[in-house]
Amino acid sequence: MDQHRLSLEDRRNLLLGVAGIAVLIVFIGLVKLQIFQHSTLKEQSENNQLRIEPIVPKRGVVYDREMRVIVDNRPSYTLSVVPAEERKSITISNLADLLRIDSAEVRSRIRRNMTSVYQPATIVRDVELNHLAVLEEQSLRFPGVTYQMEKVRRYTYSLGSEAFTGYVGEVSEEEMKRASGRVDYRLGSMIGKKGIEKFYDSLLRGQEGTQYIEVTATGQAIGPYSARPPLQPVQGTDLVTSIDIDLQRACVAVLDSFCCGAIVAIDPRSGEILALTSYPNWDANMFSSVVPESSWNRIIADSSHPLLNRPLNGLYPPGSTVKFIAVGAALDLGLVTENTLLKPCGGGYQFGNRFFRCWEEMGHGALTAVHSLERSCDTYLYQVGVKLDVDELCRYYKACGFGALTAVDLPNESPGLIPSSEYFDNRYGKNKWTKALVLNLAIGQGEVLTTPIQLAQFFCGLGNNGVVFQPHMVTATVGPDGARTNIAPTVAFTLPFKPRTLELLKEGVRLVVEGDGGTARRLRNKLYSIGGKTGTAQNPHGDNHSWFVGMAPLEAPEIVVCAIVENAGHGSDVAAPVVGEVIKAYMEKKLGIKNQQLTAVNAGTPQ
Helix, strand or coil, X not given: CHHHHHHHHHHHHXXXXXXXXXXXXXXXXXXXXXXXXXXXXXXXXHHHXXXXXXXXXXXXXXXXXXXXXXXXXXXXXXXXXXXXXXXXXHHHHHHHHHHCCCHHHHHHHHHHCCCCCCCCEEEECCCCHHHHHHHHHCHHHCCCEEEEEEEEEEECCCCCCHHHHCCEEECCHHHHHHCCCCCCCCCCCEEECCHHHHHCHHHHHCECEEEEEEECCCXXXXXXXXXXXXXXXXXXXXXXXXXXXXXXXXHHHHHCCCCCEEEEEEECCCCEXXXXXXXXXXXXXXXXXXXXXXHHHHHHHCCCCCCCCHHHHCCECCHHHHHHHHHHXXXXXXXXXXXXXXXXXXXXXXXXXXXXXXXXXXXXXXXXXXXXXXXXXXXXXXXXXXXXCHHHHHHHXXXXXXXXXXXXXXXXXXXXXXXXXXXXXXXXXXXXXXXXXXXHHHCXXXXXXXXXXXXXXXXXXXXXXXXXXXXXXXXXXXXXXXXXXXXXXXXXXXXXXXXXXHHHHHHHHHHHHHCCCCCCHHHCCCCCCCEEEEEEECCCCCCCEEEEEEEXXXXXXXXXXXXXXXXXXXXXXXXXXXXXHHHHHHHHHHHCCCCCCCCCCCCCCCC
Protein backbone atom coordinates (compact mmCIF):
# COMPACT_ATOMS: atom_id res chain seq x y z
CA MET A 1 0.00 0.00 0.00
CA ASP A 2 2.82 2.44 0.91
CA GLN A 3 4.64 1.41 -2.23
CA HIS A 4 1.57 2.18 -4.30
CA ARG A 5 1.25 5.62 -2.71
CA LEU A 6 4.89 6.38 -3.41
CA SER A 7 4.39 5.35 -6.98
CA LEU A 8 1.45 7.74 -7.38
CA GLU A 9 3.45 10.56 -5.81
CA ASP A 10 6.37 9.88 -8.06
CA ARG A 11 4.07 9.98 -11.03
CA ARG A 12 2.60 13.27 -9.92
CA ASN A 13 6.06 14.74 -9.47
CA LEU A 14 7.06 13.45 -12.85
CA LEU A 15 4.04 15.06 -14.48
CA LEU A 16 4.71 18.32 -12.69
CA GLY A 17 8.32 18.17 -13.83
CA VAL A 18 7.31 17.59 -17.44
CA ALA A 19 4.77 20.38 -17.23
CA GLY A 20 7.39 22.65 -15.71
CA ILE A 21 9.84 21.86 -18.48
CA ALA A 22 7.15 22.51 -21.09
CA VAL A 23 6.33 25.86 -19.53
CA LEU A 24 10.02 26.69 -19.40
CA ILE A 25 10.41 25.81 -23.07
CA VAL A 26 7.45 27.98 -24.00
CA PHE A 27 8.80 30.79 -21.86
CA ILE A 28 12.24 30.54 -23.46
CA GLY A 29 10.58 30.49 -26.88
CA LEU A 30 8.57 33.59 -26.09
CA VAL A 31 11.66 35.36 -24.79
CA LYS A 32 13.50 34.39 -27.95
CA LEU A 33 10.65 35.56 -30.16
CA GLN A 34 9.93 38.76 -28.25
CA ILE A 35 13.48 39.84 -27.54
CA PHE A 36 16.15 38.11 -29.61
CA GLN A 37 14.19 37.64 -32.84
CA HIS A 38 11.92 40.64 -32.53
CA SER A 39 13.58 42.69 -35.28
CA THR A 40 13.74 39.81 -37.73
CA LEU A 41 10.15 38.74 -37.17
CA LYS A 42 8.93 42.29 -37.31
CA GLU A 43 10.64 42.72 -40.67
CA GLN A 44 9.12 39.48 -41.97
CA SER A 45 5.71 40.57 -40.74
CA GLU A 46 6.07 43.90 -42.45
CA ASN A 47 7.21 42.21 -45.63
CA ASN A 48 4.03 40.17 -45.58
CA GLN A 49 2.01 43.37 -45.65
CA LEU A 50 4.41 45.54 -47.66
CA ARG A 51 5.31 45.76 -51.32
CA ILE A 52 8.73 47.21 -52.02
CA GLU A 53 8.81 49.06 -55.32
CA PRO A 54 11.75 50.84 -56.97
CA ILE A 55 11.35 54.48 -57.90
CA VAL A 56 13.07 54.84 -61.27
CA PRO A 57 14.67 58.28 -61.63
CA LYS A 58 14.43 60.47 -64.69
CA ARG A 59 17.22 59.52 -67.08
CA GLY A 60 19.47 62.36 -68.14
CA VAL A 61 18.60 64.40 -71.24
CA VAL A 62 21.04 64.64 -74.16
CA TYR A 63 21.41 68.04 -75.87
CA ASP A 64 23.20 69.32 -78.94
CA ARG A 65 25.73 72.15 -78.79
CA GLU A 66 22.93 74.77 -78.81
CA MET A 67 21.00 73.01 -76.02
CA ARG A 68 18.44 71.56 -78.40
CA VAL A 69 17.10 68.18 -77.29
CA ILE A 70 18.43 65.06 -79.00
CA VAL A 71 17.25 62.49 -76.45
CA ASP A 72 14.72 63.00 -73.66
CA ASN A 73 12.01 61.00 -71.88
CA ARG A 74 8.30 60.37 -72.32
CA PRO A 75 5.79 58.91 -69.85
CA SER A 76 5.05 55.21 -70.02
CA TYR A 77 3.42 52.62 -67.77
CA THR A 78 5.18 49.42 -66.72
CA LEU A 79 3.14 46.45 -65.50
CA SER A 80 4.56 44.06 -62.88
CA VAL A 81 3.47 41.04 -60.85
CA VAL A 82 4.44 40.15 -57.29
CA PRO A 83 5.96 36.64 -57.67
CA ALA A 84 4.22 35.42 -54.51
CA GLU A 85 0.97 35.81 -56.41
CA GLU A 86 2.12 33.48 -59.19
CA ARG A 87 0.57 30.59 -57.25
CA LYS A 88 -2.83 32.20 -57.68
CA SER A 89 -3.91 30.94 -61.08
CA ILE A 90 -6.54 33.65 -61.34
CA THR A 91 -3.83 36.31 -61.69
CA ILE A 92 -1.75 34.53 -64.29
CA SER A 93 -4.62 33.38 -66.49
CA ASN A 94 -6.51 36.68 -66.35
CA LEU A 95 -3.36 38.66 -67.06
CA ALA A 96 -2.46 36.42 -70.00
CA ASP A 97 -5.95 36.94 -71.46
CA LEU A 98 -5.71 40.71 -71.01
CA LEU A 99 -2.27 41.03 -72.61
CA ARG A 100 -2.99 38.35 -75.23
CA ILE A 101 0.10 36.34 -74.41
CA ASP A 102 0.54 32.78 -73.21
CA SER A 103 0.34 32.04 -69.46
CA ALA A 104 3.68 30.26 -69.67
CA GLU A 105 5.22 33.45 -71.06
CA VAL A 106 3.85 35.46 -68.11
CA ARG A 107 5.39 32.98 -65.67
CA SER A 108 8.66 33.04 -67.60
CA ARG A 109 8.88 36.83 -67.38
CA ILE A 110 8.11 36.72 -63.66
CA ARG A 111 10.93 34.25 -63.01
CA ARG A 112 13.35 36.12 -65.29
CA ASN A 113 12.85 39.46 -63.55
CA MET A 114 12.29 38.23 -59.99
CA THR A 115 14.55 39.58 -57.24
CA SER A 116 12.26 38.73 -54.30
CA VAL A 117 8.94 36.90 -53.99
CA TYR A 118 7.48 40.07 -52.48
CA GLN A 119 9.00 42.56 -54.95
CA PRO A 120 7.22 43.19 -58.27
CA ALA A 121 8.77 41.60 -61.36
CA THR A 122 8.40 43.48 -64.64
CA ILE A 123 6.10 41.85 -67.19
CA VAL A 124 5.32 44.48 -69.84
CA ARG A 125 6.52 47.99 -70.61
CA ASP A 126 4.55 50.63 -72.50
CA VAL A 127 1.24 49.17 -71.34
CA GLU A 128 -1.76 50.31 -73.36
CA LEU A 129 -4.12 52.70 -71.57
CA ASN A 130 -7.14 50.48 -72.19
CA HIS A 131 -5.35 47.67 -70.34
CA LEU A 132 -4.74 49.99 -67.39
CA ALA A 133 -8.45 50.86 -67.35
CA VAL A 134 -9.33 47.17 -67.07
CA LEU A 135 -6.86 46.70 -64.21
CA GLU A 136 -8.39 49.64 -62.35
CA GLU A 137 -12.01 48.59 -62.87
CA GLN A 138 -11.48 44.87 -62.24
CA SER A 139 -8.67 44.89 -59.69
CA LEU A 140 -10.06 41.87 -57.80
CA ARG A 141 -9.41 39.71 -60.86
CA PHE A 142 -5.70 40.64 -60.78
CA PRO A 143 -4.35 40.16 -57.24
CA GLY A 144 -0.65 41.00 -57.01
CA VAL A 145 -0.62 43.02 -60.25
CA THR A 146 0.81 46.51 -60.05
CA TYR A 147 1.76 49.21 -62.51
CA GLN A 148 3.65 52.43 -62.27
CA MET A 149 4.43 55.37 -64.49
CA GLU A 150 8.03 55.49 -65.69
CA LYS A 151 9.93 57.60 -68.15
CA VAL A 152 11.16 55.85 -71.29
CA ARG A 153 13.57 57.20 -73.88
CA ARG A 154 12.43 59.38 -76.74
CA TYR A 155 14.88 59.98 -79.59
CA THR A 156 14.47 62.91 -81.95
CA TYR A 157 12.88 61.43 -85.04
CA SER A 158 14.65 61.37 -88.43
CA LEU A 159 17.87 62.79 -87.01
CA GLY A 160 19.90 59.76 -88.04
CA SER A 161 21.62 59.94 -84.67
CA GLU A 162 21.46 56.28 -83.71
CA ALA A 163 25.16 55.82 -84.52
CA PHE A 164 26.04 58.01 -81.54
CA THR A 165 22.96 58.00 -79.28
CA GLY A 166 22.59 54.22 -79.19
CA TYR A 167 19.59 53.00 -77.18
CA VAL A 168 18.57 51.52 -73.83
CA GLY A 169 17.19 48.09 -72.97
CA GLU A 170 16.64 45.73 -70.05
CA VAL A 171 19.81 44.55 -68.36
CA SER A 172 20.66 40.94 -69.14
CA GLU A 173 21.85 38.35 -66.63
CA GLU A 174 25.26 38.36 -68.33
CA GLU A 175 25.52 42.14 -67.96
CA MET A 176 24.59 41.86 -64.29
CA LYS A 177 27.33 39.30 -63.74
CA ARG A 178 29.92 41.51 -65.45
CA ALA A 179 28.86 44.51 -63.36
CA SER A 180 28.62 42.59 -60.08
CA GLY A 181 29.75 44.73 -57.17
CA ARG A 182 30.31 47.80 -59.33
CA VAL A 183 26.86 48.91 -60.51
CA ASP A 184 23.49 48.81 -58.75
CA TYR A 185 21.70 46.88 -61.48
CA ARG A 186 18.62 44.81 -60.73
CA LEU A 187 16.62 42.54 -62.99
CA GLY A 188 14.36 44.79 -65.01
CA SER A 189 16.73 47.79 -64.90
CA MET A 190 16.97 49.78 -68.12
CA ILE A 191 20.58 50.43 -69.12
CA GLY A 192 22.45 51.84 -72.10
CA LYS A 193 23.17 49.23 -74.76
CA LYS A 194 25.01 51.26 -77.40
CA GLY A 195 26.36 54.73 -78.12
CA ILE A 196 26.29 57.57 -75.62
CA GLU A 197 23.56 55.71 -73.72
CA LYS A 198 26.07 52.95 -72.93
CA PHE A 199 29.30 54.96 -72.58
CA TYR A 200 27.75 57.43 -70.12
CA ASP A 201 25.19 55.05 -68.58
CA SER A 202 26.37 55.54 -64.99
CA LEU A 203 25.80 59.29 -65.29
CA LEU A 204 22.56 59.15 -67.27
CA ARG A 205 20.87 56.54 -65.04
CA GLY A 206 21.00 58.42 -61.76
CA GLN A 207 20.16 56.47 -58.58
CA GLU A 208 16.96 54.54 -57.97
CA GLY A 209 14.79 55.25 -54.95
CA THR A 210 12.46 52.92 -53.02
CA GLN A 211 8.84 53.22 -51.95
CA TYR A 212 6.90 50.98 -49.51
CA ILE A 213 3.30 50.16 -50.36
CA GLU A 214 0.92 48.58 -47.80
CA VAL A 215 -1.13 45.74 -49.27
CA THR A 216 -3.99 43.50 -48.19
CA ALA A 217 -3.80 39.73 -47.73
CA THR A 218 -5.05 39.36 -51.31
CA GLY A 219 -2.26 41.57 -52.64
CA GLN A 220 -4.32 44.71 -53.27
CA ALA A 221 -2.53 48.00 -52.67
CA ILE A 222 -3.83 50.15 -49.82
CA GLY A 223 -1.38 53.03 -50.10
CA PRO A 224 2.03 54.25 -48.93
CA TYR A 225 3.27 52.66 -45.69
CA SER A 226 3.59 55.57 -43.25
CA ALA A 227 6.06 53.80 -40.96
CA ARG A 228 8.63 53.70 -43.74
CA PRO A 229 9.12 56.93 -45.69
CA PRO A 230 10.23 56.48 -49.31
CA LEU A 231 13.87 56.77 -50.31
CA GLN A 232 13.86 59.47 -52.96
CA PRO A 233 15.66 58.82 -56.28
CA VAL A 234 18.42 61.01 -57.73
CA GLN A 235 17.75 61.94 -61.32
CA GLY A 236 20.35 61.33 -64.00
CA THR A 237 22.94 63.81 -65.25
CA ASP A 238 22.21 65.69 -68.49
CA LEU A 239 24.79 65.65 -71.28
CA VAL A 240 25.68 68.48 -73.63
CA THR A 241 27.19 67.19 -76.87
CA SER A 242 29.17 68.86 -79.64
CA ILE A 243 26.59 67.76 -82.22
CA ASP A 244 24.98 70.43 -84.38
CA ILE A 245 21.45 69.23 -85.18
CA ASP A 246 21.30 71.35 -88.35
CA LEU A 247 24.51 69.81 -89.67
CA GLN A 248 23.34 66.34 -88.58
CA ARG A 249 20.18 66.74 -90.64
CA ALA A 250 22.23 67.88 -93.61
CA CYS A 251 24.30 64.68 -93.40
CA VAL A 252 21.17 62.54 -93.33
CA ALA A 253 19.70 64.38 -96.31
CA VAL A 254 22.73 63.93 -98.59
CA LEU A 255 23.02 60.20 -97.85
CA ASP A 256 19.33 59.51 -98.32
CA SER A 257 19.60 58.74 -102.05
CA PHE A 258 22.33 56.10 -101.62
CA CYS A 259 22.30 52.54 -100.37
CA CYS A 260 24.95 52.69 -97.69
CA GLY A 261 27.51 55.08 -96.30
CA ALA A 262 28.76 57.18 -93.43
CA ILE A 263 29.68 60.78 -92.64
CA VAL A 264 31.82 62.15 -89.82
CA ALA A 265 32.24 65.90 -89.27
CA ILE A 266 34.78 67.15 -86.71
CA ASP A 267 36.08 70.54 -85.57
CA PRO A 268 39.88 70.07 -85.96
CA ARG A 269 40.56 72.80 -83.40
CA SER A 270 39.10 70.75 -80.54
CA GLY A 271 38.17 67.27 -81.75
CA GLU A 272 34.48 68.02 -81.19
CA ILE A 273 32.26 65.84 -83.37
CA LEU A 274 29.78 68.10 -85.15
CA ALA A 275 27.84 65.37 -86.92
CA LEU A 276 28.03 61.59 -87.21
CA THR A 277 25.70 59.37 -89.15
CA SER A 278 25.56 55.85 -90.52
CA TYR A 279 23.28 54.95 -93.41
CA PRO A 280 20.99 53.07 -93.55
CA ASN A 281 20.00 53.78 -89.98
CA TRP A 282 17.24 52.61 -87.67
CA ASP A 283 14.81 54.28 -85.31
CA ALA A 284 16.12 53.98 -81.74
CA ASN A 285 12.58 54.63 -80.48
CA MET A 286 11.69 51.04 -81.39
CA PHE A 287 13.85 49.86 -78.47
CA SER A 288 11.93 52.02 -75.99
CA SER A 289 9.24 49.36 -75.99
CA VAL A 290 9.12 45.62 -76.66
CA VAL A 291 10.53 44.94 -80.13
CA PRO A 292 8.26 42.52 -82.04
CA GLU A 293 10.14 39.42 -83.12
CA SER A 294 9.10 40.02 -86.73
CA SER A 295 10.65 43.50 -86.70
CA TRP A 296 13.86 42.25 -85.12
CA ASN A 297 14.18 39.41 -87.64
CA ARG A 298 13.65 41.87 -90.50
CA ILE A 299 16.49 44.09 -89.25
CA ILE A 300 18.85 41.15 -88.78
CA ALA A 301 18.10 39.80 -92.26
CA ASP A 302 18.61 43.17 -93.99
CA SER A 303 21.63 42.81 -96.33
CA SER A 304 22.47 46.50 -95.93
CA HIS A 305 23.29 45.88 -92.24
CA PRO A 306 21.44 48.85 -90.67
CA LEU A 307 22.79 48.01 -87.19
CA LEU A 308 26.40 48.37 -88.36
CA ASN A 309 27.90 51.57 -86.96
CA ARG A 310 29.84 52.46 -90.09
CA PRO A 311 31.70 55.53 -88.76
CA LEU A 312 33.23 53.49 -85.90
CA ASN A 313 33.05 49.88 -87.10
CA GLY A 314 32.97 50.03 -90.88
CA LEU A 315 36.36 48.74 -92.08
CA TYR A 316 37.33 49.90 -95.57
CA PRO A 317 40.47 50.29 -97.68
CA PRO A 318 40.98 54.07 -97.63
CA GLY A 319 42.19 54.35 -101.21
CA SER A 320 43.83 57.54 -102.37
CA THR A 321 42.74 59.54 -99.31
CA VAL A 322 45.86 58.31 -97.45
CA LYS A 323 48.44 59.02 -100.17
CA PHE A 324 49.59 61.87 -97.92
CA ILE A 325 51.18 59.32 -95.59
CA ALA A 326 53.46 57.65 -98.13
CA VAL A 327 54.37 61.00 -99.69
CA GLY A 328 54.99 62.54 -96.27
CA ALA A 329 57.14 59.58 -95.18
CA ALA A 330 59.24 59.80 -98.34
CA LEU A 331 59.75 63.56 -97.88
CA ASP A 332 60.59 63.19 -94.19
CA LEU A 333 63.11 60.41 -94.83
CA GLY A 334 64.76 62.26 -97.72
CA LEU A 335 63.80 59.62 -100.27
CA VAL A 336 62.36 62.41 -102.43
CA THR A 337 62.48 66.19 -102.21
CA GLU A 338 59.72 68.66 -102.94
CA ASN A 339 61.19 69.14 -106.43
CA THR A 340 61.94 65.48 -107.26
CA LEU A 341 60.51 64.30 -110.59
CA LEU A 342 60.18 60.54 -110.66
CA LYS A 343 59.63 58.46 -113.78
CA PRO A 344 56.75 60.06 -115.73
CA CYS A 345 53.34 58.44 -115.45
CA GLY A 346 52.29 56.80 -118.68
CA GLY A 347 49.25 55.09 -117.30
CA GLY A 348 50.97 52.75 -114.86
CA TYR A 349 54.19 51.33 -113.46
CA GLN A 350 56.05 48.12 -114.29
CA PHE A 351 57.34 46.29 -111.23
CA GLY A 352 58.90 42.92 -111.92
CA ASN A 353 56.57 40.95 -114.13
CA ARG A 354 53.49 42.88 -113.08
CA PHE A 355 52.09 46.14 -114.45
CA PHE A 356 50.42 48.32 -111.78
CA ARG A 357 47.88 50.61 -113.44
CA CYS A 358 47.19 54.23 -112.67
CA TRP A 359 43.56 55.31 -112.56
CA GLU A 360 44.31 57.72 -115.43
CA GLU A 361 44.94 55.51 -118.45
CA MET A 362 46.46 58.40 -120.44
CA GLY A 363 48.93 59.07 -117.64
CA HIS A 364 49.89 62.24 -115.74
CA GLY A 365 53.42 62.79 -117.01
CA ALA A 366 56.20 63.90 -114.68
CA LEU A 367 55.03 65.23 -111.31
CA THR A 368 56.45 66.53 -108.05
CA ALA A 369 55.27 65.17 -104.71
CA VAL A 370 52.65 67.89 -104.15
CA HIS A 371 51.25 67.65 -107.67
CA SER A 372 51.03 63.86 -107.34
CA LEU A 373 48.55 64.53 -104.52
CA GLU A 374 46.69 67.15 -106.55
CA ARG A 375 46.16 64.72 -109.45
CA SER A 376 46.11 61.60 -107.24
CA CYS A 377 48.67 59.86 -109.43
CA ASP A 378 49.04 56.19 -108.57
CA THR A 379 52.24 55.81 -110.60
CA TYR A 380 54.09 58.37 -108.50
CA LEU A 381 52.97 56.61 -105.30
CA TYR A 382 54.01 53.20 -106.64
CA GLN A 383 57.54 54.53 -107.04
CA VAL A 384 57.45 56.06 -103.58
CA GLY A 385 56.29 52.70 -102.23
CA VAL A 386 59.29 50.96 -103.78
CA LYS A 387 61.58 53.36 -101.96
CA LEU A 388 59.85 52.73 -98.63
CA ASP A 389 60.26 49.66 -96.45
CA VAL A 390 57.00 47.98 -95.42
CA ASP A 391 57.69 48.55 -91.74
CA GLU A 392 58.72 52.17 -92.31
CA LEU A 393 55.42 52.86 -94.06
CA CYS A 394 53.61 50.91 -91.30
CA ARG A 395 55.31 53.10 -88.68
CA TYR A 396 54.10 56.29 -90.36
CA TYR A 397 50.57 54.94 -90.75
CA LYS A 398 50.41 54.16 -87.05
CA ALA A 399 51.99 57.48 -86.07
CA CYS A 400 49.12 59.12 -87.97
CA GLY A 401 46.53 57.29 -85.88
CA PHE A 402 45.69 54.36 -88.14
CA GLY A 403 45.47 50.81 -86.84
CA ALA A 404 44.52 52.07 -83.37
CA LEU A 405 41.43 53.28 -81.52
CA THR A 406 40.74 57.00 -81.59
CA ALA A 407 39.41 56.66 -78.00
CA VAL A 408 36.23 58.53 -78.95
CA ASP A 409 33.70 58.55 -76.11
CA LEU A 410 31.55 55.92 -77.78
CA PRO A 411 31.78 52.16 -77.13
CA ASN A 412 32.90 49.28 -79.31
CA GLU A 413 35.13 51.17 -81.76
CA SER A 414 37.19 49.09 -84.23
CA PRO A 415 40.96 49.71 -84.56
CA GLY A 416 41.32 48.94 -88.26
CA LEU A 417 44.37 47.18 -89.71
CA ILE A 418 47.83 48.38 -90.74
CA PRO A 419 49.90 45.41 -91.96
CA SER A 420 53.59 45.06 -91.11
CA SER A 421 56.23 42.57 -92.27
CA GLU A 422 55.30 40.41 -89.27
CA TYR A 423 51.68 40.41 -90.43
CA PHE A 424 52.71 39.35 -93.94
CA ASP A 425 55.02 36.66 -92.54
CA ASN A 426 52.16 35.22 -90.54
CA ARG A 427 49.75 35.38 -93.46
CA TYR A 428 51.92 34.25 -96.36
CA GLY A 429 54.92 32.66 -94.65
CA LYS A 430 58.38 34.08 -94.04
CA ASN A 431 60.12 35.09 -97.29
CA LYS A 432 57.02 34.07 -99.26
CA TRP A 433 55.81 37.56 -100.09
CA THR A 434 57.36 40.31 -102.22
CA LYS A 435 57.82 44.04 -101.93
CA ALA A 436 55.06 44.42 -104.49
CA LEU A 437 52.67 44.46 -101.53
CA VAL A 438 53.99 47.84 -100.41
CA LEU A 439 52.95 49.39 -103.73
CA ASN A 440 49.32 48.75 -102.87
CA LEU A 441 49.80 49.96 -99.30
CA ALA A 442 51.21 53.24 -100.60
CA ILE A 443 47.94 54.00 -102.43
CA GLY A 444 45.69 52.86 -99.57
CA GLN A 445 44.83 49.47 -101.03
CA GLY A 446 45.80 45.90 -100.20
CA GLU A 447 45.38 44.80 -96.60
CA VAL A 448 45.17 48.28 -95.04
CA LEU A 449 41.76 48.93 -93.47
CA THR A 450 40.46 52.03 -91.71
CA THR A 451 37.29 53.49 -90.26
CA PRO A 452 35.78 56.83 -91.31
CA ILE A 453 36.45 58.38 -87.89
CA GLN A 454 40.16 57.44 -88.10
CA LEU A 455 40.43 59.07 -91.51
CA ALA A 456 38.63 62.19 -90.31
CA GLN A 457 40.99 62.35 -87.32
CA PHE A 458 44.06 62.26 -89.59
CA PHE A 459 42.78 65.14 -91.74
CA CYS A 460 42.02 67.10 -88.58
CA GLY A 461 45.75 66.89 -87.89
CA LEU A 462 46.56 68.15 -91.40
CA GLY A 463 44.18 71.07 -90.93
CA ASN A 464 45.36 71.88 -87.39
CA ASN A 465 49.10 72.19 -88.07
CA GLY A 466 49.81 68.62 -87.02
CA VAL A 467 48.04 68.69 -83.64
CA VAL A 468 45.38 65.98 -83.33
CA PHE A 469 42.70 66.30 -80.67
CA GLN A 470 40.90 63.23 -79.39
CA PRO A 471 37.50 63.03 -81.12
CA HIS A 472 34.72 63.40 -78.57
CA MET A 473 30.97 63.87 -78.31
CA VAL A 474 30.24 65.20 -74.82
CA THR A 475 31.48 68.69 -73.99
CA ALA A 476 29.70 69.26 -70.66
CA THR A 477 27.57 67.61 -67.99
CA VAL A 478 24.70 69.21 -66.09
CA GLY A 479 24.00 67.67 -62.70
CA PRO A 480 20.60 67.32 -60.96
CA ASP A 481 21.35 70.57 -59.13
CA GLY A 482 21.83 72.40 -62.44
CA ALA A 483 25.59 72.77 -62.02
CA ARG A 484 27.39 72.60 -65.36
CA THR A 485 30.84 71.03 -65.70
CA ASN A 486 32.68 71.63 -68.96
CA ILE A 487 34.98 68.95 -70.38
CA ALA A 488 38.22 70.27 -71.87
CA PRO A 489 39.52 68.90 -75.21
CA THR A 490 42.43 66.47 -75.03
CA VAL A 491 45.39 66.38 -77.42
CA ALA A 492 45.73 62.77 -78.63
CA PHE A 493 49.00 63.04 -80.57
CA THR A 494 50.92 65.09 -83.11
CA LEU A 495 51.46 64.03 -86.71
CA PRO A 496 55.00 62.70 -87.22
CA PHE A 497 55.93 64.99 -90.13
CA LYS A 498 58.54 67.73 -90.12
CA PRO A 499 57.23 71.31 -90.38
CA ARG A 500 58.17 71.70 -94.06
CA THR A 501 56.69 68.31 -94.92
CA LEU A 502 53.46 69.28 -93.20
CA GLU A 503 53.36 72.52 -95.24
CA LEU A 504 53.72 70.57 -98.49
CA LEU A 505 50.99 68.12 -97.50
CA LYS A 506 48.64 71.00 -96.67
CA GLU A 507 49.41 72.48 -100.07
CA GLY A 508 48.38 69.16 -101.58
CA VAL A 509 45.07 69.41 -99.68
CA ARG A 510 44.51 72.85 -101.23
CA LEU A 511 45.43 71.86 -104.78
CA VAL A 512 42.95 68.95 -104.84
CA VAL A 513 40.21 71.59 -105.05
CA GLU A 514 41.96 74.82 -105.97
CA GLY A 515 44.56 73.43 -108.40
CA ASP A 516 44.02 73.32 -112.16
CA GLY A 517 44.43 69.54 -112.13
CA GLY A 518 42.68 68.88 -108.83
CA THR A 519 40.40 65.86 -108.68
CA ALA A 520 37.72 67.80 -106.76
CA ARG A 521 37.74 71.09 -108.70
CA ARG A 522 33.95 71.15 -108.80
CA LEU A 523 33.87 72.12 -105.12
CA ARG A 524 35.37 75.55 -105.74
CA ASN A 525 33.11 78.43 -104.79
CA LYS A 526 33.26 82.19 -104.30
CA LEU A 527 32.27 82.27 -100.64
CA TYR A 528 34.99 80.25 -98.90
CA SER A 529 38.06 78.15 -99.60
CA ILE A 530 37.95 74.39 -99.39
CA GLY A 531 40.45 71.55 -99.72
CA GLY A 532 40.50 67.81 -99.34
CA LYS A 533 41.28 64.50 -100.99
CA THR A 534 39.31 62.12 -103.18
CA GLY A 535 39.57 58.36 -102.95
CA THR A 536 38.26 55.41 -104.94
CA ALA A 537 38.75 52.21 -102.98
CA GLN A 538 38.65 48.84 -104.68
CA ASN A 539 36.02 46.59 -103.11
CA PRO A 540 36.45 42.82 -103.48
CA HIS A 541 32.73 42.35 -102.79
CA GLY A 542 31.31 44.72 -105.42
CA ASP A 543 31.70 48.14 -107.01
CA ASN A 544 34.31 50.59 -105.76
CA HIS A 545 33.70 52.62 -102.62
CA SER A 546 33.65 56.40 -103.01
CA TRP A 547 35.65 58.51 -100.50
CA PHE A 548 36.20 62.19 -99.92
CA VAL A 549 37.59 64.12 -96.96
CA GLY A 550 37.24 67.90 -97.07
CA MET A 551 38.04 70.84 -94.83
CA ALA A 552 37.12 74.53 -94.76
CA PRO A 553 37.98 77.35 -94.67
CA LEU A 554 41.55 76.55 -95.68
CA GLU A 555 43.08 79.60 -94.00
CA ALA A 556 42.05 78.26 -90.58
CA PRO A 557 39.97 75.07 -90.91
CA GLU A 558 36.94 74.84 -88.62
CA ILE A 559 35.40 71.70 -90.03
CA VAL A 560 36.67 68.42 -91.46
CA VAL A 561 34.11 66.17 -93.15
CA CYS A 562 34.80 62.56 -94.12
CA ALA A 563 32.30 60.65 -96.24
CA ILE A 564 32.22 57.17 -97.68
CA VAL A 565 29.51 56.01 -100.06
CA GLU A 566 29.65 52.28 -100.54
CA ASN A 567 29.67 50.74 -104.04
CA ALA A 568 29.19 54.17 -105.60
CA GLY A 569 32.23 54.63 -107.87
CA HIS A 570 34.75 57.45 -108.09
CA GLY A 571 35.33 59.70 -105.11
CA SER A 572 35.23 62.83 -107.24
CA ASP A 573 31.85 61.89 -108.72
CA VAL A 574 29.94 60.91 -105.56
CA ALA A 575 31.61 61.43 -102.18
CA ALA A 576 33.11 64.83 -103.04
CA PRO A 577 29.71 66.43 -103.81
CA VAL A 578 28.29 64.79 -100.65
CA VAL A 579 31.00 66.40 -98.50
CA GLY A 580 30.60 69.64 -100.43
CA GLU A 581 26.92 69.81 -99.43
CA VAL A 582 27.71 69.20 -95.76
CA ILE A 583 30.44 71.85 -95.68
CA LYS A 584 28.11 74.19 -97.53
CA ALA A 585 25.47 73.71 -94.81
CA TYR A 586 28.06 74.50 -92.13
CA MET A 587 29.44 77.59 -93.87
CA GLU A 588 26.05 78.97 -94.79
CA LYS A 589 24.98 78.77 -91.16
CA LYS A 590 28.25 80.35 -90.03
CA LEU A 591 27.94 83.16 -92.59
CA GLY A 592 24.21 83.63 -92.06
CA ILE A 593 23.36 82.69 -95.62
CA LYS A 594 20.13 80.89 -96.49
CA ASN A 595 19.70 78.84 -99.67
CA GLN A 596 22.79 80.38 -101.21
CA GLN A 597 23.65 78.80 -104.56
CA LEU A 598 27.40 78.31 -104.53
CA THR A 599 29.18 78.88 -107.82
CA ALA A 600 30.98 75.76 -108.97
CA VAL A 601 33.66 75.98 -111.64
CA ASN A 602 35.24 73.38 -113.88
CA ALA A 603 34.32 69.74 -113.91
CA GLY A 604 36.68 67.59 -111.89
CA THR A 605 38.14 64.27 -112.92
CA PRO A 606 37.69 60.79 -111.49
CA GLN A 607 39.77 59.27 -108.67
